[in-house]
Amino acid sequence: MTAVPGHDCATTYLIVAMDVGSTKWVCAIGTSASPKSRLKTVPARDVTALRAEIDLAKQSFGLPAGAPVWCCYEAGRDGFWLYRVLREVGIQCRVVDPGSVPVDQRAKRVKTDRLDSQALLRQFALFLRGEAKLSVLNVPSVEAEDARHIDRERLCLRNDRTTVQNEIGSLLALAGVVIERCKLIHLAKEPERLDGLAGPLGCLPPHQQARLRRQLERLKLIDAQQVELKALKTSLSTQPKTVASAQIAQLVGLRGIGDTSARQLVFEAFSWRKFENREKAGALLGAVSAPYASDQSRREQGITKTGNARLRATMVEIAWLWVRHQPTSEITKWFLAKWGPPAKRAKLVGIVGLARKLFIALWRYVEQGVVPHGATLKPVKAA
Numbered sequence: 001m002t003a004v005p006g007h008d009c010a011t012t013y014l015i016v017a018m019d020v021g022s023t024k025w026v027c028a029i030g031t032s033a034s035p036k037s038r039l040k041t042v043p044a045r046d047v048t049a050l051r052a053e054i055d056l057a058k059q060s061f062g063l064p065a066g067a068p069v070w071c072c073y074e075a076g077r078d079g080f081w082l083y084r085v086l087r088e089v090g091i092q093c094r095v096v097d098p099g100s101v102p103v104d105q106r107a108k109r110v111k112t113d114r115l116d117s118q119a120l121l122r123q124f125a126l127f128l129r130g131e132a133k134l135s136v137l138n139v140p141s142v143e144a145e146d147a148r149h150i151d152r153e154r155l156c157l158r159n160d161r162t163t164v165q166n167e168i169g170s171l172l173a174l175a176g177v178v179i180e181r182c183k184l185i186h187l188a189k190e191p192e193r194l195d196g197l198a199g200p201l202g203c204l205p206p207h208q209q210a211r212l213r214r215q216l217e218r219l220k221l222i223d224a225q226q227v228e229l230k231a232l233k234t235s236l237s238t239q240p241k242t243v244a245s246a247q248i249a250q251l252v253g254l255r256g257i258g259d260t261s262a263r264q265l266v267f268e269a270f271s272w273r274k275f276e277n278r279e280k281a282g283a284l285l286g287a288v289s290a291p292y293a294s295d296q297s298r299r300e301q302g303i304t305k306t307g308n309a310r311l312r313a314t315m316v317e318i319a320w321l322w323v324r325h326q327p328t329s330e331i332t333k334w335f336l337a338k339w340g341p342p343a344k345r346a347k348l349v350g351i352v353g354l355a356r357k358l359f360i361a362l363w364r365y366v367e368q369g370v371v372p373h374g375a376t377l378k379p380v381k382a383a
Contacts, residue, residue: 013068017121019113020073028117029057072124074098100135144272175199188220244271256325264314281363287356315355330373
């Protein structure tokens with residue numbers, strides 16, 4: 001294991017590990033040459049106060065004003081804005097996966113902001129010297145991160161719509177009224193139809209009717225926002241070509257992959273992440289088995305879910321479509337030979353393995369132009 005590139009190991013540098021909270025930041029500050037550390041607290045989101053503490057720490061440790069600074073914090077609700085601000089002022093920064101920081105599992109663990117920041121400082125110092133492992137996140141550019149919001153919001157709206165529809169159906173069922181889901185949109189457009197609805201006991205009670213009207217208003221708003229996002233996505237497709245748009249067009253050219261799925265793959269993974277090998281690509285998905293093997297004890301603990309949950313859900317959907325639309329693909333033949341056509345439960349397990357294989361194949365297709373073996377492309381439309 002080698003030290004992190006980008007700094008001279010012979011030079012003493014300042015190390016800052018932050019426990020980032022909503023009201024305060026607890027900073028553990030040390031150097032590469034000393035095990036001692038300073039604990040300082042600054043108001044949350046006050047970068048000026050943080051830089052002042054860094055300058056004071058340099059004086060306290062006897063470091064020159066221009067000594068390099070390496071800062072880290074655990075990924076969380078604040079996202080990557082702090083990373084970008086620190087990089088702009090010349091401070092090297094890393095965003096760490098909280099699950100990669102080792103903790104004592106032998107007894108009840110004492111957890112405080114002070115202890116967490118000190119533990120992160122020790123682990124980060126070892127990581128910088130190449131003596132320990134630490135999972136560091138890839139930080140997207142502002143443009144790449146912003147591009148993900150359209151598809152993420154569409155997914156949220158789809159889930160919200162299902163929730164509201166179920167709520168409306170439950171409220172109607174309480175009065176003995178059953179309406180098909182396809183007809184709910186007509187109620188949302190014409191809420192006066194509620195006055196004509198009646199169950200076995202007659203008209204709906206007034207408070208129940210009022211609650212139904214509010215839910216129908218929410219459904220109408222969600223539908224309007226979905227139309228707005230669809231129009232926005234269409235307008236973006238007519239803008240000048242970018243790397244992301246070229247990758248989307250490349251993926252859509254394969255049978256079984258539509259525009260929405262291709263956009264999610266590109267904006268969540270392919271457009272800004274760089275994978276060194278197939279293992280790194282599969283690790284992002286997180287859909288791998290977790291065997292337990294100790295002495296004579298052998299068992300499977302199921303599928304790990306440590307990767308990108310949105311990406312994993314998208315890939316499972318694509319995997320089912322791939323089996324249907326790409327019957328000559330080598331990946332489909334592997335799936336059918338190993339998992340089909342027996343019990344449905346077996347297929348539900350096997351489709352996760354297919355999703356992982358397919359994700360790696362699509363990564364190679366986007367990066368190297370290698371079409372998955374046996375896959376067919378959509379016919380090119382005449383101009």
